[in-house]
Amino acid sequence: MKFIAKLLLILTATTIFSCSEKEKDEHYISEFQGTWTGEYTGIDDNGTWVLQVHPSGKISGIISSQLLNSEFEVTGEVKKNGSVNVASGSVSSGAVFTGNMSENVANGEWTFSLYNLSGEWTGTKN
Incomplete structure (x- = not known):
């Protein structure tokens, strides 16, 4: 018993x-929620981005490429520790942005394997 x-x-x-x-x-509720803007640079491409971090930490946004003269919708997530992962399309054929967000600053690296492009990105919270 x-x-x-x-x-x-x-x-x-x-x-x-x-x-x-x-x-x-x-x-x-993510401490990173809000609108973030910035730019990305690389040897063959550069452009701008606008991301909306939702209260859950999910991310949606637009990346504008000067090389491709196109805009790409992106989705992703920022973790509680500030780790960011955002992608357009699939990881194997789309653009992937990884990095970190802090209180008001974000930065990291990006790759676009379909076009063999890569570089760095940076931005701030509006």
Whole structure:
């Protein structure tokens, strides 16, 4: 009987703590939320970008390429630690921007493997 009581106590505690963590994630509001703008540079291409960081940390935006004279929609995410990953299309054929966001500054590297392009990007929170 003691074994069953201990098992029920452990299961109840585990459930309470699990729900608490899940609830925290559901109510998480990214400190990076808002509009971010910047530019990217590389040997063969450069351009500008505008990203909207949503309260969940999800990212949507537009990247404008001077070389291709085109705009690309991008989606991605910024993690709680500021790590950013944004892509247009697939990772194998689209542009991929990785890096970090801090309080008001963002920077990192980008690649566009379909065209064998790469470089750096930087920006600020508006």
